[in-house]
Amino acid sequence: MTTLKVDGIAKRxxxxxxxxxxxxxxxxxxxxxxxxxxxxxxxxxxxxxxGVLEADAGQVFLDDTRLVGGNRGRFGYMPEERGLYPKMRVxxxxxxxxxxxxxxxxxxxxxxxxxVERLGLGERKDEDIEKLSLGNQQRVxxxxxxxxxxxxxxxxxxxxxxxxxAVNVVVDxxxxxxxxxxxxxxxxxxxxxxxxxxxxVVIIAGGEIRAAGPREELRSRFAGERIAITLAGxxxxxxxxxGVTVVEFEGDHALVELDGITPDALLRTALDRGGVVAFTPxxxxxxxxxQEVVR
Amino acid sequence: MSTAVTKPSTLQQLSxxxxxxxxxxxxSKTFLVSTGIIVAIVLAVIVLPALFADSSQTKxxxxxxxxxxxxxxxxxxEQVTASxxxxxxxxxxxxxxxxxxxxxxxxxxxxxxxxxxxxxxxxTLSLSVQPEVVVLEPVLDNYWLAYIVAIGFGAIFMxxxxxxxxxxxxxVVEEKQTRIVEILLTTVSARxxxxxxxxxxxxxxxxxxxxxxxxxxxxxxxxxxxxxxxAVGAPILWFVLFFTLGFVLLASMFAALAALVSRAEDxxxxxxxxxxxxxxxxxxxxxxxxxxDILSIMSYVPFSAPVGMPMRxxxxxxxxxxxxxxxxxxxxxxxxxxxxxxxxxENSLLKTGGRVKLTEALRNA
Numbered sequence: 001m002t003t004l005k006v007d008g009i010a011k012r013x014x015x016x017x018x019x020x021x022x023x024x025x026x027x028x029x030x031x032x033x034x035x036x037x038x039x040x041x042x043x044x045x046x047x048x049x050x051g052v053l054e055a056d057a058g059q060v061f062l063d064d065t066r067l068v069g070g071n072r073g074r075f076g077y078m079p080e081e082r083g084l085y086p087k088m089r090v091x092x093x094x095x096x097x098x099x100x101x102x103x104x105x106x107x108x109x110x111x112x113x114x115x116v117e118r119l120g121l122g123e124r125k126d127e128d129i130e131k132l133s134l135g136n137q138q139r140v141x142x143x144x145x146x147x148x149x150x151x152x153x154x155x156x157x158x159x160x161x162x163x164x165x166a167v168n169v170v171v172d173x174x175x176x177x178x179x180x181x182x183x184x185x186x187x188x189x190x191x192x193x194x195x196x197x198x199x200x201v202v203i204i205a206g207g208e209i210r211a212a213g214p215r216e217e218l219r220s221r222f223a224g225e226r227i228a229i230t231l232a233g234x235x236x237x238x239x240x241x242x243g244v245t246v247v248e249f250e251g252d253h254a255l256v257e258l259d260g261i262t263p264d265a266l267l268r269t270a271l272d273r274g275g276v277v278a279f280t281p282x283x284x285x286x287x288x289x290x291q292e293v294v295r
Numbered sequence: 296m297s298t299a300v301t302k303p304s305t306l307q308q309l310s311x312x313x314x315x316x317x318x319x320x321x322x323s324k325t326f327l328v329s330t331g332i333i334v335a336i337v338l339a340v341i342v343l344p345a346l347f348a349d350s351s352q353t354k355x356x357x358x359x360x361x362x363x364x365x366x367x368x369x370x371x372x373e374q375v376t377a378s379x380x381x382x383x384x385x386x387x388x389x390x391x392x393x394x395x396x397x398x399x400x401x402x403x404x405x406x407x408x409x410x411x412x413x414x415x416x417x418x419t420l421s422l423s424v425q426p427e428v429v430v431l432e433p434v435l436d437n438y439w440l441a442y443i444v445a446i447g448f449g450a451i452f453m454x455x456x457x458x459x460x461x462x463x464x465x466x467v468v469e470e471k472q473t474r475i476v477e478i479l480l481t482t483v484s485a486r487x488x489x490x491x492x493x494x495x496x497x498x499x500x501x502x503x504x505x506x507x508x509x510x511x512x513x514x515x516x517x518x519x520x521x522x523x524x525x526a527v528g529a530p531i532l533w534f535v536l537f538f539t540l541g542f543v544l545l546a547s548m549f550a551a552l553a554a555l556v557s558r559a560e561d562x563x564x565x566x567x568x569x570x571x572x573x574x575x576x577x578x579x580x581x582x583x584x585x586x587x588d589i590l591s592i593m594s595y596v597p598f599s600a601p602v603g604m605p606m607r608x609x610x611x612x613x614x615x616x617x618x619x620x621x622x623x624x625x626x627x628x629x630x631x632x633x634x635x636x637x638x639x640x641e642n643s644l645l646k647t648g649g650r651v652k653l654t655e656a657l658r659n660a
Binding site for chain 2: 050051052053072074075077079081082083084085086087088093096099100101102144145146203
């Protein structure tokens with residue numbers, strides 16, 4: 001199983017530092033989501049991983065091999081700005097890219113045909129790219145990053161512009177690749193998608209890694225003292241309860257933080273007040289963790 | 296995965312890239328249309344004059360030894376021998392012949408010219424005894440033919456070089472603009488990508504020029520202009536050779552300049568310097584085709600050699616070693632310019648946004 005390691009990457013554009021000591025690991029066999037706001041440094045990091053951009057400091061390793069120069073032939077890459085030949089046919093284009101990566105004509109055709117079918121483009125395979133809808137162009141772009149059976153996948157916003165059905169198909173394909181031991185790194189600003197799909201998360205903000213690790217571990221780590229409560233009746237009284245801070249409130253539901261009062265005590269009070277439907281420690285969603293770490 | 300993947304060789308990648316360029320160009324119809332137009336123009340220039348040329352010779356009746364001798368000096372005239380002066384006159388009246396030449400010892404020339412109703416001054420002139428003409432500073436024997444050949448070489452050079460130079464420039468910017476270059480560069484080096492493009496477009500340009508050259512040759516032989524074919528044939532072959540090598544040099548300049556910009560809208564202004572450069576040989580050969588000094592300079596300067604050297608060969612002004620020397624100069628300068636072009640291309644390919652400065656592109660990366 002291959003592991004992609006980014007070690008201490010730094011990059012400046014003129015006076016502006018865009019990346020500072022970026023270090024994280026993308027283990028083989030898992031999907032790693034790379035999240036961050038606009039301008040956080042996701043694309044710059046990915047371009048440096050691909051060798052399309054040169055870092056001012058730091059290294060990229062594939063297992064123990066340091067990547068230098070143009071030896072990214074076994075990478076599958078989907079750039080942020082979508083790029084394919086507009087006037088070339090879908091299948092022809094995929095076969096061309098696969099052959100440039102060293103596949104034989106037969107293997108290239110086999111892979112391209114299989115991917116085109118898998119991604120639901122079978123009927124469009126002989127059309128020029130520019131005649132396809134944006135969503136379909138996006139699928140071809142994903143196929144282009146996979147067609148040469150890459151050993152590492154780096155995808156910049158692979159799900160943007162895809163409908164939910166297509167997202168599911170693509171996720172299945174990526175999971176299959178991961179299951180074969182390929183490290184898969186994909187960026188997204190759709191935090192709900194990342195939360196649903198990825199095994200590991202890397203959060204970047206202001207050119208620095210703010211959090212990284214397995215998704216569930218992060219959720220536990222950021223769980224804190226919050227409790228989600230759903231009551232049988234209106235939950236408005238919680239607001240005036242001493243030692244309780246209401247973070248979210250909606251009718252019979254509230255998300256609270258406790259200070260100087262135990263969960264037991266609050267639960268007892270709630271039961272006395274007229275019944276409890278749910279009382280659970282709150283594990284934050286990725287969006288919440290994100291809010292917290294980028295602050 | 297089960298698929299066997301071997302690291303592709305540079306040569307394999309180069310031929311894949313060249314093949315893609317050729318396919319893309321053939322599909323876009325620019326190649327087919329521009330080849331069709333150039334072939335049509337060349338054919339028109341060769342065939343039409345031959346069709347309209349009056350091939351029937353003027354028939355002139357002759358009576359008497361002086362008359363016969365005078366007509367024999369004029370191969371353009373068809374002689375109809377008459378058995379008497381009266382018969383010769385009768386042939387004129389019946390319009391079987393345009394005129395008659397009849398011996399007349401009373402006049403200085405020894406014969407008289409008889410026409411029906413008008414004085415034929417052309418005929419009069421051709422039968423007149425003319426003084427020996429000595430031209431101290433001759434222009435060309437065949438001024439108009441040389442002029443047409445000059446325009447032909449110049450125009451075909453410019454049209455083909457611009458067509459394929461333009462298409463290589465467009466292809467470079469297309470890859471930059473769509474960012475497919477980022478995907479390509481993960482597996483192909485910038486140099487391989489550039490050379491693949493240059494090879495592909497050079498083959499196309501060669502194909503076009505060869506087709507035009509062949510069409511000109513066939514048209515000349517079909518219209519019985521064998522003499523002209525013999526004069527133009529070898530220069531045309533030299534032209535194809537010079538053009539093909541010269542295009543390698545031009546193509547890498549087009550590619551390098553195009554790589555400085557990132558948007559299709561900026562291509563024209565980026566490649567303008569080479570475009571202007573291409574017009575120079577065209578204009579020069581038309582102005583200077585009858586000025587051997589300027590022409591011989593042109594025939595050694597790499598940019599204008601593809602036009603200048605074939606022109607000199609056509610005019611018989613160059614020895615055989617001259618095109619070989621000029622070819623060697625062209626090859627050496629092509630190697631130099633291609634390597635400078637490759638450096639610019641390599642350094643600019645991933646710089647998107649504004650126009651990359653040439654000085655920046657030439658700096659060591």
